Amino acid sequence: MLRFSILVEHWDLYMQGFGHTIKASVLALIGSLALGTIIAIFRIAPIRPLNWVGTAYVEFIRNIPLVLIVFVFFMGLPAVGIRFDSFTAGTLGLMVYTAAFIAEAIRSGIQAVPKGQMEAARSSGLTYLQAMRYVILPQAVKIVIPPLGNQFINLVKNSSVLGVIAGLDLMYYGDLISSKTFVTFDVYIFVALFYLVLTIPLSLGVGYLERRLLKAR
Amino acid sequence: MIYFHQVNKYYGDFHVLKDINLTINQGEVVVIIGPSGSGKSTLVRCINRLETISSGELIVDGVKVNDKGVNINELRRNIGMVFQHFNLYPHMTVLQNITLAPRKVLGMSEKEANEIAMYYLEKVGIPDKANAYPSALSGGQQQRVAIARGLAMKPKIMLFDEPTSALDPETIGEVLDVMKQLAKEGMTMVVVTHEMGFAREVADRIVFMDQGRILEEAPPEEFFAAPKEERARVFLSRILNH
Ligand SMILES: Nc1ncnc2c1ncn2[C@@H]1O[C@H](COP(=O)(O)OP(=O)(O)O)[C@@H](O)[C@H]1O
Ligand SMILES: [Mg+2]
Numbered sequence: 001m002l003r004f005s006i007l008v009e010h011w012d013l014y015m016q017g018f019g020h021t022i023k024a025s026v027l028a029l030i031g032s033l034a035l036g037t038i039i040a041i042f043r044i045a046p047i048r049p050l051n052w053v054g055t056a057y058v059e060f061i062r063n064i065p066l067v068l069i070v071f072v073f074f075m076g077l078p079a080v081g082i083r084f085d086s087f088t089a090g091t092l093g094l095m096v097y098t099a100a101f102i103a104e105a106i107r108s109g110i111q112a113v114p115k116g117q118m119e120a121a122r123s124s125g126l127t128y129l130q131a132m133r134y135v136i137l138p139q140a141v142k143i144v145i146p147p148l149g150n151q152f153i154n155l156v157k158n159s160s161v162l163g164v165i166a167g168l169d170l171m172y173y174g175d176l177i178s179s180k181t182f183v184t185f186d187v188y189i190f191v192a193l194f195y196l197v198l199t200i201p202l203s204l205g206v207g208y209l210e211r212r213l214l215k216a217r
Numbered sequence: 218m219i220y221f222h223q224v225n226k227y228y229g230d231f232h233v234l235k236d237i238n239l240t241i242n243q244g245e246v247v248v249i250i251g252p253s254g255s256g257k258s259t260l261v262r263c264i265n266r267l268e269t270i271s272s273g274e275l276i277v278d279g280v281k282v283n284d285k286g287v288n289i290n291e292l293r294r295n296i297g298m299v300f301q302h303f304n305l306y307p308h309m310t311v312l313q314n315i316t317l318a319p320r321k322v323l324g325m326s327e328k329e330a331n332e333i334a335m336y337y338l339e340k341v342g343i344p345d346k347a348n349a350y351p352s353a354l355s356g357g358q359q360q361r362v363a364i365a366r367g368l369a370m371k372p373k374i375m376l377f378d379e380p381t382s383a384l385d386p387e388t389i390g391e392v393l394d395v396m397k398q399l400a401k402e403g404m405t406m407v408v409v410t411h412e413m414g415f416a417r418e419v420a421d422r423i424v425f426m427d428q429g430r431i432l433e434e435a436p437p438e439e440f441f442a443a444p445k446e447e448r449a450r451v452f453l454s455r456i457l458n459h
Contacts, residue, residue: 010287013321100249115307116300116302116304116305117304118378119267119298119304120298120300120304120305120306120353121306121317122267122293123265123293123296124293124294124297124298124317124322124366124367124370125291125293125294125318125320125322125323126290126317126318126321127290127368130321130322134317134321135306135317139306139307139308142308214296
């Protein structure tokens with residue numbers, strides 16, 4: 001039987017962690033969406049050097065472990081004089097990491113729009129940017145929303161990396177409570193439940209949007 | 218109106234257009250035929266610079282298409298293009314499909330653009346579909362919308378790249394009828410097609426291509442009665458006997 005007394009007695013600590021996990025997720029989400037969009041545009045713009053920068057970013061970042069990126073922000077940058085608290089370092093690492101995946105989702109969404117759409121638009125006299133805005137992007141958004149939703153779910157789960165550098169998130173407080181009470185199983189079950197409170201609605205929301213977009217085709 | 222002089226084009230090492238010389242005058246209907254892979258689409262797509270040429274000269278409506286300073290959007294608004302797979306915008310209604318370029322390129326008001334769109338929808342015979350989405354239309358209807366979309370820019374030239382190849386046999390006729398009407402009204406048309414009946418009836422000239430070259434160019438009565446080129450004969454007998 002799950003010991004709910006642990007949850008009740010440490011409710012404040014759980015809430016602290018829960019709040020920080022939400023905060024880190026939301027901040028990293030906004031940041032990675034902006035950064036990811038820029039990187040995606042770098043990758044498809046008809047300008048070679050930008051393509052290289054975009055590709056380098058994506059290939060480099062998504063092929064190293066998240067925890068290493070977070071270590072760079074937490075311990076690597078202080079070595080060159082830039083200092084972050086553990087929460088900020090963790091959130092920045094999370095943002096930089098997720099941006100690579102979001103860039104890929106957005107890029108592949110734009111490129112999934114059939115080539116004939118751009119050709120039809122351009123041959124009617126629209127400029128490249130007009131064609132993007134009125135013809136390509138509205139179609140790409142529908143393609144991109146489901147994979148973006150999945151990236152957000154991953155982002156929430158990945159925010160647990162903050163625990164590794166004492167980033168005040170759910171995972172961190174879970175560790176704290178566990179070391180105080182010498183209980184592991186129950187403590188982490190409650191941690192898991194808090195994550196589910198965040199991810200299940202997200203997951204359902206993504207599924208709902210996906211179905212609606214399919215119908216709107 | 219359209220003038221190719223010694224035009225060559227390569228895709229990497231692949232020589233897709235070889236020494237093309239072709240003149241198309243205002244009001245002419247030129248039908249391009251030839252086996253698949255012979256470069257018909259590439260030739261047509263050079264006219265509005267969807268493809269760029271590697272050498273030679275290409276002048277359309279008095280403009281050297283591949284010159285550096287050319288405002289390509291300016292040129293393209295005068296050239297309508299109809300594709301094999303329609304390429305209608307799936308997220309827009311028929312009316313929005315037709316009015317997008319008139320509004321954004323020509324700066325027409327929505328009301329004016331709508332009126333023009335309705336005029337051309339009447340012309341292609343489906344005014345009742347104005348508010349439908351492309352996915353709700355048959356292939357033949359979609360292609361007629363695509364033609365109306367091209368016409369709404371009041372172009373001087375219309376390009377057709379196998380406009381009926383993706384259609385069910387029973388809807389091919391309705392699209393060809395619209396094209397015949399257009400030809401009758403004096404539109405300058407370049408048409409890639411395998412519809413020999415249409416070519417025979419409507420074309421002023423047939424251009425036969427094979428392996429990147431124009432092998433023969435003749436009025437339809439001459440061409441269909443007795444193609445000079447052996448390869449044209451083989452091609453014709455194959456396409457007429459299947
Ligand atoms: N973008 C491309 N890159 C390389 N080869 C191409 C490209 N587009 C067409 N080709 C080749 O050029 C040749 C002519 O193609 P195309 O003009 O489409 O012929 P057609 O319309 O007569 O069937 C074909 O062999 C085709 O494979
Ligand atoms: Mg072709």
